[in-house]
Amino acid sequence: MISAVEANADGLIGPTHSYAGLSPGNLASSVNAGEASNPRAAVLQGLDKMKRLADLGLPQFVLPPHERPHIQFLRDVGFSGTDGEVLASAWKTAPTMAAAACSASPMWAANAATVTPSADSADGRVHFTPANLVTNLHRSLEHTQTQGALSALFPDSARFAVHDALPSVPHLADEGAANHVRLCADHGGPGVNIMVWGREAYEPWAGAFPARQTREAFEAIARRHGAARTVFPRQSRAAIAGGTFHNDVVCVGTLDTLFFHDLAFEDTAATKADVRAQADGLFEPVFVEVSTSDLPLADAISSYLFNSMLVRLPGDARLTLICPTETRDNERSHAVAQELAASNGPIGRVEYVDVRQSMRNGGGPACLRLRVALTDDELAATNPAMRMTDELHARLSVWAATWYRDRLTPADLADPRLIDESRGALDDLTSILRLGGGFYPFQRTVT
Known part of the structure; x- marks a missing residue:
């Protein structure tokens, strides 16, 4: 079997990180809408999480933030003048458009793409399809820059295939990967791809919150990637109604272990049976299910126990669950986490990380990362400047302290100085991560 590891690529939180409440169904985003954020603290928390994973011995990469405010989008919807005038006019007459153009949501790299590793793809390459994210306006603006970031990190076309997003309909x-889990015996061996959908393309939907992922989208990606051994379970309607906007709010898995809430799937028994059938002859799946009686859905969502990172650290026989501090602070979720660690089951250790700035917008440790299984040769073919090291962490920490504000309200997003601050930060970052000339749209503008 080919040796491989599960690497993580985390979104670097951008200078316009704010609480604008743009995502219906994301309860934390809605509850904290309008409050002041701290972009500097946010990016430093994200960097510390990345370094924590790297220090634990796992390959860790950085995905750059997107250019925000997205002035070209505002021009596309009819605003004109200088960049500062465009931003000011948009905030004055179309604030919802302006808020979308300023969102730092690309920080949540779990939505960056769906990934099929080389062990599962038809042509033996690692495949990426950036998510079109059409359910929310602010997120639908991401996929072009996401494709560029993935191409910068995975530049070798002989080993990697970075596709266009699916049509934006x-x-x-x-x-993306927020609704995808891959189980396997070993990261380098064949696996089972669990692609969770919320609705079918032509299905009437009357829920209070949107079902964001269609079955047809995942079927198209599986065909495009030549993905083997796919399972398409339906996301629980009750979970969506309760605020589970992505399945990774109630489910996480790695290697042979699937850890989930009993409301994660519409038909849990059928999901287990389908996974076992696809895994037959390869490995025996291990299902760790938490009941509603032990952890009500509301506590699962507020604590983000399942939006944790489930990893196997080098030298460990059992898995480690890396949770947000909110999991520890919630009595019910903490009890579940401690019981897991004390048991003889597959999860033997629980660690906590502070990503509070992200959590207040509804994104936990798992939201911030994109998982990519890579062989030794594939790992060697990545952009080394984007891999987290002590030196990169130190350099990016200084970079963040130089460019990022320590307080930002939604009203502050109308400040035209934020355009220059953000572009200055991204221009500097381009050289740090060796992203190449003209990586960002503003760098390609001829004046």
Whole structure:
């Protein structure tokens, strides 16, 4: 069997990180809408999480933030003048458009793409399809820059295939890896790809919150990637109604272990049976299910126990669950986590990380990362400047302290100085991560 590891690529939180409440169904985003954020603290928390994973011995990469405010989008919807005038006019007459153009949501790299590792793809390459994220306006603006970031990190076309996003239509609504789990005996061996969908393309939907992922989108990605051994379970309607906007709010898995809430799937028994059938002859799946009686859905969502990172650290026989501090602070979720660690089951250790700035917008440790299984040769073919090291962590910490504000309200997003601050930060970052000339749209503008 080919040796491989599960690497993580985390979104670097951008200078416009704010609490604008742009995502219906994301309860934390809605509850904290309008409050002041701290972009500097946010990016430093994200960097510390990345370094923590690297220090634990796991390959860790950085995905750059997107250019925000997205001035070209505002020009596309009719605003004109200088960049500062465009931003000011948009905030004055179309604030919802302006807020979308300023969102730092690309920080949540779990929505960056769906990934099929080389062990599962038809042509033996690692495949990426950036998510079109059409359910929410602010997120639908991401996929072009995401594709560029993935191409910068995975530049070798002989080993990696970075596709265009699916067509940006509701029938093919795609939210990326936040609804995808891969189980396997070993990261370098064949696996089972669990692609969780919320609705079918032509299905009437009357729920209070949107079902963001269509079955047809995942089926299209599986065909495009030549993905083997796929399972397409339906996301629980009750979970969506309760605020589970992505399945990774109630489910996480790695290697042979699937850890989930009993409301994660519409038909849990059928999901287990389908996974076992696809895994037959390869490995025996291990299901760790938490009941509603032990952890009500509301506590699962507020604590983000399942939006944790489930990893196997080098030298460990059992898995480690890396949770947000909110899991520890919630009595019910903490009890579940401690019981897991004390048991003889597959999860033997629980660690906590502070990503509070992200959590207040509804994104935990798992939201911030994109998982990519890589062989030794594939790992060697990545962009080394984007891999987290002590030196990169130190350099990016200084970079963040130089460019990022320590307080930002939604009203502050109308400040035209934020355009220059953000572009200055991204221009500097381009050289740090060796992203190449003209990586960002503003760098390609001829004046």
